[in-house]
Amino acid sequence: MNICYVCENPFDGEEIKRHEEHVIPNAIGGRLTSYEFLCEGCGVDLADSIDTPFNDHLQVFSVLHGISRDRGVSKKAAIEVISRVMPQGGGKAPTYSLxxxxxxxxxxxxxxxNEEERRVSVCCSVPKKAKVFMRNPELSKLKAQGYEVVLESDMTQFLVQGSLRINHESTVVLRGVAKIAIEYALHCGVDFSSLRGFKADLIDRCEEEKLRSAVVQYYPTTNEEKLYETGKFRHEDWYPNHQLFLFSDGPDLYCYVELFGAIQKYVHLSAHFLGRLEVQKYLQRVQSWNFDPSDWYGGPKDLHMFAGQFGIPFTGRPLEDVQKDVLHRAETRAYEIDADAQIDKVRNLVQLxxxxxxxxxxxxxxSVDALLRKAADAKSGLGFTLVDRLKHDMRYALQWVHADFSQFRxxxxxxxxxxxxxxxxPDERRKYAAFRLYESLCSIGRENEIAFLSE
Ligand SMILES: [Zn+2]
Incomplete structure (x- = not known):
């Protein structure tokens, strides 16, 4: 593209410079970048107006999945707690983080x-504050009565359950998802004229009603989707992941956006799409396969070889720049998943x-019991009918033997x-979205201690 899709000014390399944009934000682990469609000024504006609030809202998934921290800031999520005993300590109610x-x-x-053990446990995020607090009159009195006062850096042992709040239908989330979809379409080379209307609604006019009708909750409608989406963290060995599918149906252009395996939306990008489009897919893990930067350092000779491997220009460039590009490509590659691997997974599950x-x-x-259990869960949760139909008429199996799953989702x-x-x-879709959140807790074995509260 020769213009920035937001301000529509042509890139000139001086006043209007190209910005390296993360199609899925870097802060939530997105690795796909492009210099193609955004200028530096608009890149900064969009980061402030759309990305930052979106990333903050989804931070909770980075915390749950232990995504390595960016730029030295350790990640935390606000959590509401129910404790076994009432905490004490006067003043206003504290807020808690996970x-x-x-x-x-x-x-x-x-x-x-703890009356039985005559022990007082002090908790605080800042040890210095806790030390000062331990000298206050309330605690001194308890100490004088023979209580042992100890400092704890974690209050999990006092909790019955913690609840994380999320609103995956909030404007903040919908706008973030819509921006990912439009940028992925531009990255895939969709002509801007088909997307101008969507961009105007999303960025220039911030029309909430239009946004809500364009970004809708995903729901698995076919048997293969219902089976795949039930307990998917068990069979997806790349879980959790981010996925983008761009596809068209006549004049309608759509993008499916999945983040952390939990947020799933369809974005209707255009009703006036004129081009022809092969389905475009992008899949990445949220955590990398074993990426070790030291594997990609070396002398000029090694660097020349690595650059060749990735198609990075070498001649006449400072070695540091080449090194930076090599590391970036190598790291990006460490997250990528072949989109066909997912289709293979769908086929294997159904055919087995x-x-x-x-x-x-x-x-x-x-393995048989596990798959049959998955099918039973898919039936009770999502109305999966394949097993019942097979039992009723075995000939139904024939249509699944050569089924082509390339149109999955x-x-x-x-x-x-x-x-x-x-x-x-809408009610079924809301229930399904809540089920996705529950499964993201199951995937880390925390569903008994933590819950999601959808707003
Ligand atoms: Zn711009």
Whole structure:
């Protein structure tokens, strides 16, 4: 692109410079970047107006999945707590945060009294504050009565449950998702004229009503989607991940956006799309495969070789610049997943299940039992019908043997998947979104201690 898609000024390399944009924000682990469509000035503006509030809202997933911290700031998420005993310590109610190591701490000193063991536990995020607090009259009195006063850096042992608040239907989230979708379309080379209307609604006019009708909650509508989405953290060995699918249906251009395996939306980018488009997909893990920067350092000879491998220009450039580009490419590659790997996974799951049901394998094999359990859960949660139909008529298996799953999440029986999902009642879609949040807690084995409260 020769112009910035926001201000529409042409790039001249001086006044209007190209900005390196993360299509999925860097702060939530996005690795896909492009110099193609945004100027530096607008890059800064969009970061302030859309990215920062969006990233803050989704920070909770980075904390849950222990995403390595950026720029030395350790990640925390606000959490509401129910404790076994009432904390004491006067003044206004404290706020609590959950850290990446699952410790929970209050923002100001509080204490818990254990009468049986005659012990007082003081908790605070700032040890200095806690030390001062331990000398206050309340605690001195308890000490004089023979209580042992100890300092704790974590209050998890006093908790029954913690609750994380999220509103995945908030304007902040919808705008963030919409921006990812439009930038992915531009990255894939979609002509800006098809996207100008969407951009105007999203950025120039911030029209909330239009935003809400364009960005809708995903819902699995086909049997393969229902099976795949149930307990997917168990079979996706790249979980959690970020995914983008760009596809068209006649004049309608859509982007499916999935973040952390938990936020799933369809974005209707245009109803006047004129071009032709192959389905474009981007999949990345949120955590890298084993990326070690030291593997990618070396003398000029090594650097020359690495640059060649990635197609990075070498001749006439300062070595530091080449080194920077090599590291960036190597790191990016460490997150990438082949989109076809997901389709293979879908096919394997469905075909294995069909085989198990058709051959009526008796219970007792762990992998068979696990898949049958997944199918039963998909039936009760999402109305998965494949097993029942197979049992009713084994010939139904035939259509699954050669099924092509390349239209997974894109289209089914000639209809675009976003339109099918749009017919599911809002209540069902809300329930499904809540289920996704619950599963993201199951994936880290925390569903008994932490809950999500959808607003
Ligand atoms: Zn601009």
């Amino acid at each position: 850290n990446s190591d699952f410790t929970v701490i209050p923002d100001r000193p509080i204490y818990f009294v 299940l069909v085989q198990f049901v058709v051959s009526d394998i008796p219970a007792g094999f762990p 894109i289209q089914s029986e000639g209809e675009p998947a976003p339109r099918l999902a749009g017919r599911v009642t």
